[in-house]
Amino acid sequence: MPEKNKADRRYDLIVWDWDGTIMDSTPTIVHCIQQSCRDLGFKVPDDSLASSVIGLGIHDSLRRAVPWVDPMHFQKLTDRFRFHYLAKDHELDLFVGIRELLEDLRSDNYLLGVATGKSRVGLDRSLKHHKMTNLFHETRTADESFSKPHPGMLLELSDVTQVPTRRILMVGDTTHDLDMAANAGVDAIAVTYGAHPPDTLKTSKSLAHVDDVPQLTQWLKDNLQASI
DSSP states (O other), X not given: OOOSOGGGBSOSXXXXXXXXXXXXXXXXXXXXXXXXXXXXXXXXXXXXXXXXXXXXXXXXXXXXXXXXXXXXXXXXXXXXXXXXXXXXXXXXXXXXXXXXXXXHHHHTTXXXXXXXXSOHHHHHHHHHHTTOTTTOSEEEETTTSOOTTSTHHHHHHHHHHTOOGGGXXXXXXXXXXXXXXXXXXXXXXXXXXXXXXXXXXXXXXXXXXXXXXXXXXXXXXXXXXOOO
8 A cells, every 4th residue: 555644645535335345245135136026026127237226225226126116115125125135144245355455544544434325224234244343434324315326425424524525535336336426526436346347337437447356456556646
């Protein structure tokens, strides 16, 4: 990681999406959406549609994943999704190398944040399970702020950390993350190992696309410091 001289830094706060960026949860989320529909006798979305909504709040996700379902059934669908997800949540792993990357950034005195479509209960449960509760300085979830791509979560993180948006970097795996960053006036980098494929990510603004955690680590090493 770069030297700890803050005067040379391009960014002070690095904000991370959770599912598909830090945690390898995309296949599980897709499965839970599909199984919930099967349980209730609804048409099942294919993998592409189900994965496209990852990153949004749960209600927005289900509305987009199964637009053919009457809204009166969304609560039942939400309940079934939570049932299936909770049964798998403890089995989910972080992407290899991501913990070490975050710990290195923290030790270099970068502020770390999370902006996620998860609920507060869900994020806190995952942070506790993975022993990462004290790793992040501030976090925001979709049920306590606006859902992506609204800029609300990033603007709130900017306010509470007193870091201007021009000195914030967003790391995410979906167009929802990248569009949220653009709407907030925040730079973003796209990781292609999560929910949205590279061709989809290219439709949104980002500084770069990286294919795995080692590439992400190298990009951060090369770009967190300001150009001389």
